[in-house]
Amino acid sequence: MNIDDTAANDMNMRPTTVKALGVGVATGAYGLSFGAISIASGLDVWQTQALSLLMFTGASQFALVGVLGAGGGIVAAVATAVLLGARNSLYALSLAPRLRLHGFAKFAGAQLTIDESTAMALSHPDDPQRARHAFWATGLSVFVLWNIGTLAGALGASLIDDPGTLGLDAAIPAGFIALLWPRLNSRSMWALALVSASLAIALVPFLQPGLPVLAAALVAVAADRIVARKSRSSSQGGTS
Amino acid sequence: MIWAAVLIGAAGTYSEKLLGYLLPASLLDNTTVRRITGYLPICLLSALVAVQTFSTGTTLVIDARVAGVAAAVIALMLRAPFLVVVLVAAIVTALLRASGLSE
Structure with missing residues (x-):
């Protein structure tokens, strides 16, 4: 591939990249509320950040901190998070033949397999190259901005003494209902x-x-x- | 104890993601698998909404959170973005508490 081809290719992929960044920014705002809610549920900043880095699937993260915050044990919290994450297995199953990941890319790609990256990749069924680009661009932009949002929300909320006075305990079910809403179709x-x-x-x-x-x-x-x-x-x- | 939940939970959800790249694609043809994984988020999220709105520990309670969540629903009906929905719930709840109208 010569330089002209690469440039043409970059131009060609630019709309997909811009869209991926837009999705990342929107998810960063979710991350902000996740960080705050996690602190309000009794986790510290490190635990909150570890969830966004290692678990990296929003609904499961909200569920884990929600159940722990409500006084549920480890088993209930982990089980709820894992059951909510079961859909990611289906996403990976549908993405596998399109992305054809091997070696390290498979392990990295697995972590980026979430609602947003899957939806973006599957929206280009006839263009495998664009689908792959959409997957990586969306996955990475959401990963980075979700984690930045989490940190900002967690640090902000840890300055507050009583989350109840700010209504953060109501923000938790509100967050769940916002995740639920688009599925009630x-x-x-x-x-x-x-x-x-x-x-x-x-x-x-x-x-x-x-x-x-x-x-x-x-x-x-x-x-x-x-x-x-x-x-x-x-x-x-x-x-x- | 919280760390255990964080790390075991993360290991579990990562395994789920990786599993999809290792299993045969023919699993997608199984309607039971597809249906249950489609239903699970709806069942669990709606249960979470209900429990976190109407209970504290093992007691059912009605307090300012109910108004906050109702405001969140109105925001969703008006197609507000996620952060606005969450903020509206927190602000309505906080105002009710500050005004002394509700706990």
């Missing part, structure tokens, strides 16, 4: 959410903190069984 998803929320609330007085949320994972399994039975009976109805 049909009536059945609303039903799923309402059943899960009601079950968790009903269990609060009877279980240790953290476990009611974990119990809501069973609703996902039950819903799968119901949908499977429905589609089986409707396909039988269709053929007979």
Whole structure:
């Protein structure tokens, strides 16, 4: 490839790079609130930063600090975070044939496999080169800005004595509902959410903190069984 | 204890990501796997919202957080960005507490 080709290629990829930076900046703002919420939940700045560097998947991070902050144990906190992260396995499965990562790139790429980088990469199904560029550009820009945001939020919040007076305890469920909101795109998803929320609330007085949320994972399994039975009976109805 | 949760949790979520690059792609054809992983975030996030809005420890409570979260929902309906949603919830809750109207 000569210099002209490289320049043309850079020009060609520029819109994707700009978009990736935009996604990174928006996620940096999430990072700011994660940092603050994590401190309000009782983690220190180092623990908060370790989560953004090592866990690096927003919903799981919010869940881990949320469950710990509410007095849940390690097991409940880790289990909730890991269950929420299960979708990243599916993302990696769909990305693997498109990215074709080998060696170190596979281990680095794995860490960058999150909602944003996957969505950006999969939005170029017919252009593998652009898909790869979108994945790395988005993954890296989100990683850097999410971590900077986390640090700023954590340092800011550690200056505050009582998070309750600033309403940071309400910021935690508000953060969860903002993550949930775009997924409530049909009536059945609303039903799923309402059943899960009601079950968790009903269990609060009877279980240790953290476990009611974990119990809501069973609703996902039950819903799968119901949908499977429905589609089986409707396909039988269709053929007979 | 918090460090254990941070490190074990991070190891778990990283393994999930890596696993997807090591497993055969045919797993994506399994509708049960796809459905449950699609449902899980909705079930867990809505349970987290409910529990963190209406309880403290093992007690159900209604306090200023409820108003804060309601304000967050209104912000979401108005398509506010994430940071604004979170700030609105915190500000409404803090104002209610400062005014002495609610705990």
